[in-house]
Amino acid sequence: MHTRRTHRRTRTGSTRFRAALLAAALLATACSAGGTSTSAGSPAARAVGSTEAATAALTPLPQATPSELAPYYEQKLAWRDCGVPGFQCATMKAPLDYAKPGEGDVRLAVARKKATGPGKRLGSLLVNPGGPGGSAIGYLQQYAGIGYPAKVRAQYDMVAVDPRGVARSEPVECLDGPEMDAYTQTDVTPDDAGETDELVDAYKEFAEGCGADAPKLLRHVSTLEAARDMDVLRAVLGDEKLTYVGASYGTFLGATYAGLFPDRTGRLVLDGAMDPSLPARRLNLEQTEGFETAFQSFAKDCVRQPDCPLGDKNTAPDQVGKNLKSFFDDLDAKPLPAGDADGRKLTESLATTGVIAAMYDEGAWQQLRESLTSAIKEKDGAGLLILSDSYYEREADGGYSNLMFANAAVNCLDLPAAFSSPDEVRDALPEFEKASPVFGEGLAWSSLNCAYWPVKPTGEPHRIEAAGATPIVVVGTTRDPATPYRWAEALSDQLASGHLLTYEGDGHTAYGRGSTCVDSAINTYLLRGTAPEDGKRCS
Numbered sequence: 331m332h333t334r335r336t337h338r339r340t341r342t343g344s345t346r347f348r349a350a351l352l353a354a355a356l357l358a359t360a361c362s363a364g365g366t367s368t369s370a371g372s373p374a375a376r377a378v379g380s381t382e383a384a385t386a387a388l389t390p391l392p393q394a395t396p397s398e399l400a401p402y403y404e405q406k407l408a409w410r411d412c413g414v415p416g417f418q419c420a421t422m423k424a425p426l427d428y429a430k431p432g433e434g435d436v437r438l439a440v441a442r443k444k445a446t447g448p449g450k451r452l453g454s455l456l457v458n459p460g461g462p463g464g465s466a467i468g469y470l471q472q473y474a475g476i477g478y479p480a481k482v483r484a485q486y487d488m489v490a491v492d493p494r495g496v497a498r499s500e501p502v503e504c505l506d507g508p509e510m511d512a513y514t515q516t517d518v519t520p521d522d523a524g525e526t527d528e529l530v531d532a533y534k535e536f537a538e539g540c541g542a543d544a545p546k547l548l549r550h551v552s553t554l555e556a557a558r559d560m561d562v563l564r565a566v567l568g569d570e571k572l573t574y575v576g577a578s579y580g581t582f583l584g585a586t587y588a589g590l591f592p593d594r595t596g597r598l599v600l601d602g603a604m605d606p607s608l609p610a611r612r613l614n615l616e617q618t619e620g621f622e623t624a625f626q627s628f629a630k631d632c633v634r635q636p637d638c639p640l641g642d643k644n645t646a647p648d649q650v651g652k653n654l655k656s657f658f659d660d661l662d663a664k665p666l667p668a669g670d671a672d673g674r675k676l677t678e679s680l681a682t683t684g685v686i687a688a689m690y691d692e693g694a695w696q697q698l699r700e701s702l703t704s705a706i707k708e709k710d711g712a713g714l715l716i717l718s719d720s721y722y723e724r725e726a727d728g729g730y731s732n733l734m735f736a737n738a739a740v741n742c743l744d745l746p747a748a749f750s751s752p753d754e755v756r757d758a759l760p761e762f763e764k765a766s767p768v769f770g771e772g773l774a775w776s777s778l779n780c781a782y783w784p785v786k787p788t789g790e791p792h793r794i795e796a797a798g799a800t801p802i803v804v805v806g807t808t809r810d811p812a813t814p815y816r817w818a819e820a821l822s823d824q825l826a827s828g829h830l831l832t833y834e835g836d837g838h839t840a841y842g843r844g845s846t847c848v849d850s851a852i853n854t855y856l857l858r859g860t861a862p863e864d865g866k867r868c869s
Contacts (some may be wrong), residue, residue, distance in 0.1 A: 602814055603813060
């Protein structure tokens with residue numbers, strides 16, 4: 331799902347909740363990530379079925395840097411004040427098209443906070459919060475640069491680059507604020523042909539807006555290209571190898587880097603891992619299962635609390651889900667007032683998004699109970715609307731960040747669409763509703779958006795082996811909603827030097843979320859280079 335992390339308490343709840351939202355893989359627009367360009371570095375060509383995992387592996391790039399890329403690798407960054415105390419910013423150039431580096435550049439925003447010392451400086455630590463579409467610079471300035479362990483920040487320059495098309499790096503734009511309001515309220519559980527047509531029209535309008543805004547850039551925002559940009563940054567920063575912490579989709583970005591440049595891969599932490607071998611439909615289906623797992627954990631906890639609006643201690647977890655689904659159905663027929671300045675009401679789609687947002691961190695469960703209580707018992711949708719707005723990164727003035735736009739742009743380029751028509755979605759509904767009786771229908775229809783994308787995908791599912799790379803730490807949380815635990819198992823198995831670190835718990839990602847065991851293992855790896863034993867488990 332999506333990403334925004336701050337270090338302070340905000341209207342959407344605790345720091346941990348905001349941290350979890352930052353490490354998300356936006357499911358509402360496409361919720362798929364994977365694939366690669368058909369240019370250098372692509373896996374051997376092999377067609378895969380709609381649910382079949384790929385067996386072809388990502389091919390490393392030649393170790394020698396091509397002469398035509400030398401100007402990029404040898405550029406000097408002009409660091410300046412960011413306007414945020416302690417941070418510096420710069421702009422880096424990368425070729426728009428690595429296959430044709432002479433045909434234009436893309437300008438990428440970079441930020442850093444220099445190592446605070448004392449102790450030996452270990453180089454640069456690049457961070458990415460996921461998305462795709464999350465601002466790495468926002469994450470650095472609001473969380474990583476001030477919230478990562480002091481020992482890590484003392485020995486590393488903390489660095490971030492907004493990937494191409496994201497935030498400060500030539501952002502893709504698709505719809506204005508009022509248009510996005512309408513888009514987020516579109517019914518994603520159509521009951522008839524008319525509502526289906528409305529949903530398809532919304533996806534088409536969204537896609538056309540993106541295509542009109544950035545017709546050239548839209549063809550060059552793939553994960554493979556963003557990973558190549560990270561290697562340019564590594565060289566410009568003067569590091570022989572890349573040290574990196576990536577969360578959620580950021581794990582796919584980091585793993586792609588390792589697959590392309592195993593000889594330049596240093597200490598990589600991939601937290602909340604994705605499985606690059608899966609096609610979009612299967613990714614979406616397994617993520618749907620992940621949200622059901624997380625919801626069942628919430629349901630069991632909810633009925634033990636005195637303020638649970640979905641049942642009591644005598645209510646079975648599956649009945650909690652039925653009660654929530656009934657509430658969604660009521661909203662589908664009659665949205666609730668939410669006290670919104672722009673006149674928005676709480677629709678079924680917005681309420682579903684609000685509930686999904688709270689699945690990212692058990693620290694948000696109390697807020698979710700309170701919001702559901704207000705909506706169900708008091709007919710006040712304000713609380714759930716706040717959760718939904720946080721998920722979509724809607725600002726108080728009615729504007730939106732470009733998170734949702736970049737998310738679709740990357741996902742729809744990285745993999746062929748999960749579905750090509752409404753009929754295909756209808757055929758798949760039983761499978762998705764079995765995976766999650768509460769969320770399955772909506773998440774299946776939400777997977778249709780890439781069918782109308784104005785640019786053809788350049789990627790395909792593939793394995794990433796990164797043979798020759800130093801040990802890579804892959805972190806999985808057993809009840810992670812957005813990146814199911816099995817994905818971490820799969821990625822660690824694919825990587826020749828993968829070390830799986832398991833957190834037995836709830837929420838999305840594990841580093842910095844309260845487990846001393848997890849944090850200690852990752853800190854030791856970052857500071858000393860000693861990876862945790864493969865298969866280590868924490869709780």
